[in-house]
Amino acid sequence: MQRDIEDFIKRTIERYSYKGAVVGISGGIDSAVVAKLCVNAIGKERVFGLLLPERDSAKETLKDSYLVCESLGINYKMVDISPIIGKLGAYSLKPPARLIPRKIKEAYVKDKWNDLKSEDTFIEDLLNTGNKEFLEGLAFYRSKHRIRMCKLYLEAEKIGFAVVGTTNKSEMKTGFYVKWGDDSSDIEPIMHLYKTEVVEMAKKLGLPERIINKSPSPDLIPGITDEFALKISYADLDRILRLIEDGSAGITGEDPQKVERVKAILEAAEFRNLRNLNLMNDF
DSSP, X not given: OHHHHHHHHHXXXXXXXXXXXXXXXXXXXXXXXXXXXXXXXXXXGGXXXXXXXXXXXXXXXXXXXXXXHHHHTOEEEEOOOHXXXXXXXXXXXXXXXXXXXXXXXXXXXXXXXXXXXXXXXHHHHHHTOSOHHHHHHHXXXXXXXXXXXXXXXXXXXXXXXXXXXXXXXXXXXXXXXOTTTTTOOSBOTTTTSOHHHHHHXXXXXXXXXXHHHSOOOOOSXXXXXXXXXXXXXXXXXXXXXXXXHTTOGGGTTSOHHHHHHHHHHHHHHHHHHHXXXXXXXXX
């Protein structure tokens, strides 16, 4: 599988006459795996890492991003996108709390997430529903990924490189992405891999243990990790997704509540995915 992905990257880069690949390095496992696959496919001198922290990014995120780039030996640049997000007006929706310790901010955000008078916050996110405060929160965090997408393309197109995406299959099927944000790229080399498969590939690729073992998080809002938002572990999610994909009748042996959770997410995610198509034959 690894060789097939690397061949795909190399073949696509050559077919469309790209000079190299730009990868947004987030300090997480997906971008680390993608960057390593690109290095193997086209050489480290043709892979450029772009680090795009902002006001609410955890300090560890930037440290881990540096770790990834240094371990791969690729050229990279760090650009703080806070001023752009500020000019956009997004930060005015959620004022800063610079003097408050990170742990306190994370606890506050989690409590706020759970106290939004919502039956299911993540489902409301997928469906774009909720009260005014919640909708402003969606606009706030989504703007960050969209600014990153613009910056990635700006840097890539200046040097004739492709923007290589880092979305995996678990994220795409559950709608755990931002429309016109981290779903926008020229190449998506791991979108056929579930998150748990990405973790296994990271181990085979010899990526730093710190990157492999950290809790997956979009790092857009303090304290909100992937599994906290999804309300299910990736191990359970991916296993049930595979069973559903294989058409396993009744999905015997699985916790019924977890199965219903995954089905509810998939149903809501279909609304997001279909809406992205915006086809004329819908009218």
